[in-house]
Every structure is written in structure tokens, then in C-alpha cells.
């Protein structure tokens with residue numbers, strides 16, 4: 059029986075992350091990086107694909123669980139007939155090697171505990187050799203070795219390619235387990251102190267969370283989202299992954315299963331906006347510098363996504379031995395979307411660089427050169443059809459949102475030149491492009507009969523990305539075409555007025571070229587709240603926002619999509635896009651309207 063996606067919690071060390079279930083089992087962990095092969099892949103198969111469970115003997119789901127306030131340290135507790143026990147899970151900031159620390163603490167009575175570790179390298183397929191060394195159990199296969207120790211040592215034995223442990227805790231007693239990954243050709247990794255690591259982690263996360271500038275309603279949800287975005291950052295380079303998982307399905311049993319362990323420029327730039335609005339300038343600067351390195355060379359040959367360090371080749375393949383989450387196959391590694399043309403990305407990148415400049419981030423000498431190169435490419439390329447924001451795998455189209463974002467690119471480039479006369483650029487050429495794009499979108503992407511912008515030129519379909527038109531400043535919020543579009547999108551893509559689908563997957567136009575259906579797309583519902591607010595319906599927007607916060611799991615986490623019929627989260631988890639939506643909407647609806655600035659909502663001049 060698979061766990062629901064929302065039954066998982068996230069822990070991580072800003073280089074990789076693990077998912078821990080309510081039953082005390084770590085079912086997903088890629089080591090040493092987010093995009094490495096998983097050594098625990100039970101999430102996408104079964105327990106024999108690797109997991110690590112620590113729980114009271116005979117117990118199933120925990121009685122309660124929570125993050126320690128303002129941290130990524132997870133407490134999972136069970137009340138049993140024998141007594142109560144807590145397992146505290148964390149991945150400390152990395153010094154030498156990645157560690158997963160699990161501290162078992164007796165809370166009352168005398169509880170018998172069981173540990174079961176099945177290490178399976180290379181996405182659940184490789185059973186390692188196990189041996190003992192210096193009080194550790196060591197698993198080795200190919201490039202990977204994993205070292206397990208406990209403090210104090212507890213009885214541990216191997217059987218059937220599994221490592222078992224058995225021990226008892228009384229109130230106040232603590233047993234810590236540390237699992238450390240290391241390259242298999244290297245000597246034993248340095249030992250870290252798990253109890254000290256716990257204290258330091260709690261302090262560090264709290265100090266980080268205290269920097270949040272937002273102090274309005276739903277602060278806890280905002281801080282949890284920011285912590286999640288921070289946890290999705292690959293600290294050594296500043297790259298931000300869209301999610302720490304691959305192939306959690308957009309439809310249970312379906313084929314819409316993708317690998318999100320990479321850095322999408324779209325998702326990352328929006329993360330940058332959310333972090334900047336909430337006061338996190340260092341992270342924004344680190345990402346901006348990651349971007350400048352990733353696109354170096356020929357900035358015009360921009361990819362829509364990169365690896366954690368800016369790698370370009372992310373070829374997609376399937377893993378046939380994993381049955382998929384709830385049977386949702388195939389499981390994919392890599393992402394073919396890397397080869398797509400998505401014109402909106404240029405707008406998002408130039409917008410975020412312009413925001414970085416306006417927010418006072420120290421400039422870099424080649425930043426403007428990169429923007430100019432992108433503009434030169436876009437000046438010609440904006441006329442092409444593309445795969446659009448939703449990365450459709452059907453034929454290219456003239457997606458309206460892509461054109462709107464081409465307008466944003468030109469608009470922000472022109473404004474940068476207007477603000478800083480020391481910079482060189484073809485201001486007249488870009489102004490002309492801006493006007494031409496605007497004219498064309500209003501002529502070819504607008505349906506005057508229904509009074510709404512459409513998904514693509516000449517189409518009758520709608521698209522949730524159109525909700526962003528007022529936010530990016532393409533038209534003022536009170537323009538009747540904007541109000542008409544918000545109403546039309548809501549009526550057609552959110553029949554309950556609340557949960558928004560990104561587009562229709564069931565029409566004859568078969569826009570995405572994929573079989574099957576999908577859930578509602580969480581970030582789009584936040585966009586609806588923002589659009590309602592901008593168009594003067596703030597009370598309605600706030601009510602909607604509050605319902606959306608209700609979709610988070612018990613820990614405040616959101617996946618990419620939601621199934622309103624089953625009442626379950628769907629898609630990769632936790633997903634940056636959804637948490638960005640929550641932060642930006644909260645700041646805009648209850649804060650100081652900085653979220654608009656973050657997304658570049660500068661009304662057209």
C-alpha cells in the first residue's frame with residue numbers, strides 16, 4: 059500500500075533532500091546531490107527498492123509529527139501501549155559528507171524499537187556488499203559507500219540483504235543513528251556529533267527564518283514555504299531545483315511523470331522574486347550569479363533549464379525496474395523539456411535581473427551584456443511558435459503567455475536603459491519590438507466575442523497563465539480585457555471558482571500531446587487570488603488564499619498539483635512553484651504589496 063504524497067515530510071541539507079513518511083520510513087533519498095541516483099527509492103516502487111525505517115515495534119503510522127518551529131528538523135512521535143517515543147530527523151549542514159541523522163528519544167514508559175535499513179543504490183537496483191568496520195556497518199557498491207553508526211551502539215545485524223536493529227528506550231534516553239554517504243574509494247568519513255548537529259541545525263534554521271520580513275497573517279505558512287524554497291537550493295552553486303523528486307505523477311496511474319531535480323530558469327527566477335520580497339538578498343544574489351555562470355558562453359543559446367551546477371545535457375530516460383508511485387509508470391530520469399523553446403523564459407530572466415538591479419543587489423560587469431545578448435536573440439525569435447510555459451509535448455504554437463513575456467523582456471530592457479544612461483543598448487529597436495508584440499497579442503491573442511485573451515493565437519482555449527497579464531504589467535488591472543480574461547479563466551478552468559487547471563486536457567485540440575488527465579495546478583490558484591486582488595476583489599482573493607493554504611499537508615507542504623475529487627496532493631513534492639505562489643500571494647494580499655514588485659508588476663508607462 060503506497061503512502062499518500064502528503065504523508066511525506068521533507069528534510070535536507072541544501073545539497074540533497076529526503077522524504078520521511080508518517081510511518082518513520084525514509085522512502086526517497088538521492089546521494090550526494092539532488093540529481094544523483096537514489097539509494098532509497100521505495101517512493102517509486104516498493105520497500106525492496108530501498109528505505110530506512112525506525113519505529114516502535116509493531117507500530118504503523120505515527121501519532122503526531124511536526125517540524126520544530128521555523129526549522130527543517132522533523133519530530134515524529136508515537137504513543138504505544140508501552141510508552142511514547144520520538145524520532146527526530148534532520149540532515150545537518152554538510153561539512154565533509156552528507157549525513158542523515160535520526161535521534162530516537164524516549165518520552166515515557168519503555169518502548170521497544172525496530173530499525174530496518176535496505177540500501178539499494180542506483181534507483182533501487184543495486185544491492186551493496188555490507189561489512190563491519192570500526193563500529194560502523196558499511197555498504198559498498200560501485201562509486202557509492204554508505205556508513206551507518208549509532209550512539210550509543212545498539213544491536214545491529216544483517217539478514218536477507220537488510221540491516222536490522224533492535225533496542226529499547228526509556229524516558230529521557232536517546233539513541234542517535236547517523237547514515238553518511240562517501241565515495242567508495244575514500245577512507246572512512248570524519249565522524250560528526252549527531253547531538254551537536256541537531257542543536258546547530260535548529261539554531262541555524264531559526265536564525266535564517268528570523269530574517270523573514272513578512273509579519274502578516276499566515277506567517278507560519280509563509281515561513282514554511284520560504285524554508286522549503288531554501289531547502290531546494292543547491293548551496294554550493296546557488297542553483298534552485300523545481301522539486302527534490304522525480305516522477306511523482308500528475309495523475310494517479312498516469313504517464314505524466316517528470317524529473318524535477320533540475321534548475322528551471324522560470325521556477326528559479328520566480329523563487330528569486332519570492333526570496334527578495336521576503337528579505338533574502340544573499341540567496342537571490344547566489345542564484346543570480348549561478349544564472350550568469352550557467353548562461354555564459356553564448357547567452358543567446360539559453361536553455362530553459364540546467365543541472366545544479368549549470369550542466370546542459372539532461373537527457374531523459376526511463377527506469378523500467380521501478381513500478382512508479384501507485385503504479386504510475388514510467389519513472390523518468392532527465393527531462394526532454396531541456397531541448398524545448400519556451401520564449402517566456404527570456405522575459406522571466408530579464409525581469410528578474412532587472413528586479414535584482416532595482417533591489418540593490420551588487421551588479422556584475424557582464425550582467426547587462428547577457429541581457430543584451432538575450433534581447434538580440436528575442437528580437438527575432440519572439441515571432442516563432444514555441445512549447446510555452448507548460449512545456450507541451452504537442453506541436454509548437456503561438457502561445458499568448460510566451461508573447462506577453464517577450465513583451466516583458468523588451469519592457470524591462472527599455473526601462474533599464476531609461477534608468478541608467480551609462481548603459482548601451484538599442485533602446486529604439488527594443489521600444490519598437492515592445493510595441494509590435496503588444497499590438498500583435500491584442501489583435502491575434504484576444505477573442506473580442508468572449509472578451510478574453512486566449513491560450514494561443516486563433517485558439518478558443520483558455521490558459522491559467524493569462525491570469526498573470528495584469529501582474530506583469532502588460533495591461534492595467536482595470537482594463538476590461540483583463541477583467542474579462544480573469545472572469546473567463548475562472549469560469550472555464552476553475553468551475554468551483556477556487557481550484558484552477560492550467561488548461562483543458564480533454565479537448566479535441568490535444569494541446570499537450572499527452573494521454574490522460576491531470577489535477578489542478580496549485581500555483582495557478584494562487585495566481586487567481588492575485589488577479590482577483592489586482593482587479594479590486596481583495597476580500598474574495600483573501601478568502602480564496604485561505605482555502606488554498608488549507609491544501610497544504612499537516613506540515614505546510616505542497617506538491618505541484620491537487621486532485622479535488624480524491625482530495626489528494628499530486629505531482630512532484632514539495633514543489634517550488636506552489637510555494638512561490640503561496641509566498642507571493644501572501645505578501646501581495648496581506649503584506650506591503652512587495653510581491654508585485656517581485657514579479658515585475660510595473661504598470662506600463
Ligand SMILES: OC[C@H]1O[C@H](O[C@H]2O[C@H](CO)[C@@H](O)[C@H](O)[C@H]2O)[C@H](O)[C@@H](O)[C@@H]1O
Nearest residue numbers: 300316322324325393395447448449635
Ligand atoms: O506537463 C508537461 C511538462 O511538465 C513538467 O513541467 C512542469 O514543471 C516545470 C518545473 O516545475 C515547470 O517549469 C513547467 O511550467 C511545468 O509545466 C515537466 O518538467 C515537463 O518535462 C513536461 O513536459
